[in-house]
Amino acid sequence: MAALPPYRQGRPAPAEGYKLSSNENPFDPLPGVAEAVAATATAINRYPDATALTLREKLGERFGVTPDEVLVGDGSVALLAQFILAAAAPGDEVVYSWRSFEAYPGLVTVSGATSVQIPNRADHGHDLDAMADAITDRTRVVIVCSPNNPTGVTVTADEFEAFMARVPSDLLVLLDEAYVEFVRDAASVDGRTLIGRYPNLVVLRTFSKAYGLAGLRVGYAIGPVAILDAARATAIPLGVTAAAGAAGVASLEPTAETELLARVAEIVERRTRLHTGLVSQGWPVPDAQGNFVWLPTGADTTAVAERLFDAGVVVRAFPPEGIRVSIGEHESVDILLGILGELVPASQEGHPK
Structure with a gap:
C-alpha cells in the first residue's frame, strides 16, 4: 500500500481559468435538484435511509427491475470497491484493461488481490480477446470500462457479447x-x-x-440480488446521504431529465467540435464517447500539460502516456484548439513539434 500511488483529484484551475481535469459537468445544478437538496437540511440531525429505497424504486422502474436488484452507493467507485472486496481476496486476481480508470489498481490492492492489467489496443480501446485469455482459475473479477476512462473508446455490443460467451458464468463481470x-x-x-x-x-x-x-457522490449498480447482497455486506453503513438520495430522485423527474438531456447534448456538441478540430490539426486522438478527449502525448505529456496550465487550462496528465481533457465551458473549446494547434505531434508517437 505504501508503494501504491494514491488517487489524486484534478488540479485546481487558476483564477479565470478552466478546470478540465476532473470530467465534471460544467453546468450549474438544476433548480429542482437544488431545491430537493435544500429541503433535506432540516433533517440533518437524523440518519438517512440506509438503503436509499426511494431512489432504488425510481431506478427499478426505469430499468425494469425490482428495488432489490438495484444497489445505491456513494459514487460508482465506492460500489466498485464493494464488489471487489466481496469477490476477491489475497491470492485472487482482478483483470482489467490498462490504461483505464486510475482508481482500479488501488481498489484491487486494498482487497489483497492482484491486478492483471491488459494493454489497450492501438486504438486505445479494450482488447477483450486478450482479457479473456488472461482469465485463470485465480480470476475473481473482470472490469470492463465503456466508454473507457481516460481514452474515451467504447466496447461494442458485439465485442461484449463475444467476450461474455468466453467468460465463466461464475466469474463476476463489472x-x-x-x-x-x-x-x-x-x-x-x-x-x-x-x-x-x-x-x-x-x-x-x-x-x-x-x-x-459529483459533489454529492451517488452512483448505482444493477444486477442479480445475490451478488448485490454480497456487495452490501462490504459497504460502510449509511454512506449515501439524504441530500444525495433526494438529488438522485429529483434528477429522474421528467422536467429535470428534459433539461439534463439538453445539457448532455450540448456537451456532446462541444466534444465533437473539439475532437474534429484536433483531428484536423493532425492530433492522433482516438474516438471520443465520454465527456472528454484523450491526447496521446507520450514522453511530452508533462510539458504539454504545463503549457496548457500556463494558459489557464487545467487538464489531467498521465505521464508518460497522455492527457485527458474534460469538456467544459463553451469558451474553453476555442482556447484549447488555439493552444493545442501549436503543439501538434510530429508523428503518431506523440512528440510535439
Whole structure:
C-alpha cells in the first residue's frame, strides 16, 4: 500500500481559468435538484435511509427491475470497491484493461488481490480477446470500462457479447458505464439491454457526470440480488446521504431529465467540435464517447500539460502516456484548439513539434 500511488483529484484551475481535469459537468445544478437538496437540511440531525429505497424504486422502474436488484452507493467507485472486496481476496486476481480508470489498481490492492492489467489496443480501446485469455482459475473479477476512462473508446455490443460467451458464468463481470449518457455510437454496448441476460454481470452507473451531482457522490449498480447482497455486506453503513438520495430522485423527474438531456447534448456538441478540430490539426486522438478527449502525448505529456496550465487550462496528465481533457465551458473549446494547434505531434508517437 505504501508503494501504491494514491488517487489524486484534478488540479485546481487558476483564477479565470478552466478546470478540465476532473470530467465534471460544467453546468450549474438544476433548480429542482437544488431545491430537493435544500429541503433535506432540516433533517440533518437524523440518519438517512440506509438503503436509499426511494431512489432504488425510481431506478427499478426505469430499468425494469425490482428495488432489490438495484444497489445505491456513494459514487460508482465506492460500489466498485464493494464488489471487489466481496469477490476477491489475497491470492485472487482482478483483470482489467490498462490504461483505464486510475482508481482500479488501488481498489484491487486494498482487497489483497492482484491486478492483471491488459494493454489497450492501438486504438486505445479494450482488447477483450486478450482479457479473456488472461482469465485463470485465480480470476475473481473482470472490469470492463465503456466508454473507457481516460481514452474515451467504447466496447461494442458485439465485442461484449463475444467476450461474455468466453467468460465463466461464475466469474463476476463489472461493466463500468460512468459516461454512458454521452455515447452517440449506436454500435456501443449498452448495459441496459443486458440486464437479466447474464447471472454474473453487474452494470454500474453514476449521477456524478451527466447528472451533474459529483459533489454529492451517488452512483448505482444493477444486477442479480445475490451478488448485490454480497456487495452490501462490504459497504460502510449509511454512506449515501439524504441530500444525495433526494438529488438522485429529483434528477429522474421528467422536467429535470428534459433539461439534463439538453445539457448532455450540448456537451456532446462541444466534444465533437473539439475532437474534429484536433483531428484536423493532425492530433492522433482516438474516438471520443465520454465527456472528454484523450491526447496521446507520450514522453511530452508533462510539458504539454504545463503549457496548457500556463494558459489557464487545467487538464489531467498521465505521464508518460497522455492527457485527458474534460469538456467544459463553451469558451474553453476555442482556447484549447488555439493552444493545442501549436503543439501538434510530429508523428503518431506523440512528440510535439
